Amino acid sequence: MDEIEVPAFAGGPGKLPPAPYGIEDLPSSQSRRPVVVDFSSFGHLMIGGAPRSGRSQVLRTLAGSIARTHSVADVHLYGIDCGNGALNALTRLPHCGAVVGRNQTERVVRLVNRLKGEMGRRQDLLSDKGFADIGEQRASVDEDERLPHIVVLLDRWEGWVPTLGEIDHGSLTDELQTMMREGASVGIHLVLTGDRTLLVGRIATLTEDKYGLRLADRSDFSALGIPVRKVPEEIPPGRAFRNEFGTETQFALLAEDTSGQGQAAALAAIGEAATARDAEVPRSRRPFRVDSLPSRISFPEAWELRDPDASRSRLWGLVGIGGDEIIGFGPDLAQGVPAFVVAGPAKSGRSTVLLNFAHSFLAQGTRLVVAAPRQSPLRGLDGTEGVLKVFTGDDIDEDEFEELVDQASLEEPIAVLIDDGEILEDCDAESQLKKLVSRGAERGLALVIAGDEEDVCSGFSGWQVDAKKARRGILLSPQESSSGDLIGVRLSRSMVGGQVAPGKGMLHLGDGELRTVVVPG
Template sequence: RPPAAGVPGDLGAVAYGMVDLPAAQSREPLLFDADRTGHLFIIGSSRSGRSQTLRTLAAALSNRHSTADLHLYAIDCGNGALLPLAGLPHCGAVVDRLQVERLDRMLGWFTTELTRRQAMFGERGVADLTEQRRGAAAGQRLPHLFLMVDRFEVFERDFATYDNGSYLDRLARLLRDGAGVGVHVILAGDKVLGASRFAGATEEKLVLRLNDRTDYSMVGLNSKDVPPEQTPGRAIRLGDNAEAQIAVLGPDTSGQGQAAVLAEGARRICDRDAGVPVAARPRRFVALPDLVTYAEVSRSAPAGARPLTAFVGVGGDEVVPLGPDLADIPTFAIGGPPRSGRSTALLTVARSLLERGTGILVVAPRRSPLRDLAGLPGVSAVVQDAGVAATDFRKMLQSMPQDTGAVIVDDAELLAQSDIDGDLNTLARGAAGNGWGLVVAGNAEALSLGLAGWLTQLKRNRSGLLIAPQSITDGELIGLRIPRGIIGQSGNPGRAYLHLGDGVLTAVQVPRAE
């Protein structure tokens, strides 16, 4: 183990292998110094020890440094070798490449944090994270952030064109600007790391075995400088062509054996860092559930919510109930193709409003689960006719006993040219007062193209939910550009995208119908 850091705020180097120096007739530890090293590339073919290098480095960093000083995140594009890292208190998330929305949340947060730190350092005249940590009190030091990617070649292949390449663009920005603000990217992949646009992002490279010896030239090595046999974990340090051996975590070198040692070490580290406050721990990116019930969401909803607040599903980094506040924005639109679950989402909003003491008036001109609300406390009426007269509609509104109320409309496109256009427009503009709201569901394309006054106001309010969007123009309904990557995907039943007027599109899971 290298000596401890001598300067307050500095982490000091950790050893994760040995380096052979024949010219000096000596060996020395293979070190990673977070205070002086930016990014690291681990290059090798399959089964050359790439994943083990990531595991060993993560274990060494976590064992040496407090959770308050170092936060770790991982993208596993392989066979799950990095999943045991999730047990470390330093680890905010290990994301599978198939968990696209979770990956999007994590990369989005990294780029936001990068921007925040750049602005902060500029305002305070701080050159980099090392300087910030040296000058700050113990509780004010920003943590080093590590992002590890296993099998980068798979990540690049899968996301080269996804959402116009935005995932790779965000990773490229982290590589370009992250080192100075304490964002370290550790990429493990094959020869593509020596030839892609990322190749020049760092000089810190370890080259493990490559199956084709002609590939060594692609990463900057002469094949003559490479031993004829490279066992797993044997690497060439590209800076000086020194030969290194990556350490293993225990005598059992199988994947299961290494994972077991890492899990046992994680339990000890959790006990050691039990006193680290929540504010100093890593941000978590919890995976959205594939299935959730209304009762489960209702139980986790905050108590004492205002009457016009509702939830439509669970989402966000902590997977909590999310939904509109009709006292803030008087409308909420739910759009989706037929049989996509938009009526189920509307029913969730209606039920949550009722639980908060908000009276509702339901308009359901077609068969809808909203009709089953008839007769429940707080439901003044259920209208089943799209041709309801304006005078009758106003009488129903006036008869609602509650001080606050919401009109709930299913298949709302049928009311685009109805007799109650003016009343719906009044609700949409908020002219009926702060105690009233309008929640509608319908075909996203029809609602987006609708020219009725109340539909125009609905779109201007920029608040709603999209389920299974079929076109880029569907985003007009909620006032936000939607990523191309989510268009036309069947996705998980109940998966939807929420916009609450803040410019952020959040994936949510809508409760199933019960």
């Protein structure tokens, strides 16, 4: 790549210099000229080719050239790797917010949703300020207000279509196509590689810029508008032909070492240099992250990840960790209807969620009343300081329960934790529990109820039905789409069913956003 001569850059407010990634041959003028990413005119790009034709390497070269040429404040990179991990090396670049694989479904959904939201935010911003596109915006505002260009690199379209492309009736593919139609003007660009299916599919109509590397059948070049007679019999890796014109192009390597390890090492070196160069760029101008959720985490580790501001209330409880930058999530039961529902099938981890609430409340000096009518880890809380009572029968005496909860105040709150709640639906203390749900917030009381998704909070009336009105809760391995009613959300069929997997859940905090979280334990 160092051998590519790039023309002098004229500059201008907000403009970015071109980033070279290849050379094209111009026989008519007996000359060659660099192939560059020039964001003043760059939209999207598609590169078709057979396996081992250099598709993944083009993306690595593009990423390396962009990172070497531009500040992390001006261009952000994201990778979707539907191949064998060739894009993982991009994570060494400070410009890269995430590289997600096709087997990381939840993380891909988060990335696509963030990009969709960012596109909408930018469209509103440009419209409000009267800018036609990102170029006008960058030229007109102060440097620290300029929108960065976002480049999404997707490797192996043929790996996307049968896996991620099938999720929720193809919704992710629809979102990518929307980005290709509307994203370029607001600075969101897609670069896709794939086999011939990329060049002949519906998505191929959404950009004019395409290249063909060596294809399995020379006749496939007709999809690029290139006559077969213009295509040589032998095409080396990295050699491509531009659509319509058939211009012969050689994509560059990042280093002389042509091996995958050599190219990854070159990317790492570019990343180190860019990190040092852009050390002063503030966090607010760097790419948003889409971190990978750990498979397991302990409660003390998760407790350290909570947001100090959000968790200031003594009725805030840690449910799980999640989000794009991995933080602790949980409800503040001092706000709104003071109830939270934990639902799922047997062995899905309901009692673990309740234990995490118990640890959260006790750590903040909140006293507990516990009910565990079946064998439950919560019974082990009996005798713990701050635990006023552990009910273990299939009923709760109303007078005793009332005496306990009457000790609560806004300064000294009490939380009631109930496991296997469906057993206690018609308990003696039913009227007190109904009062707790309806007016407990005024008295420093809160309720967390866990139970089987098919039975808990069922029916048309009663204290458990009232608890659903909080529209807050967590679903653990839900098996029915109707379970979304328990926590105030709608679930699609693709979100339910499958094997029960303790440790993960879908959390709703009443804000309309459904988050996937890992439950500590």
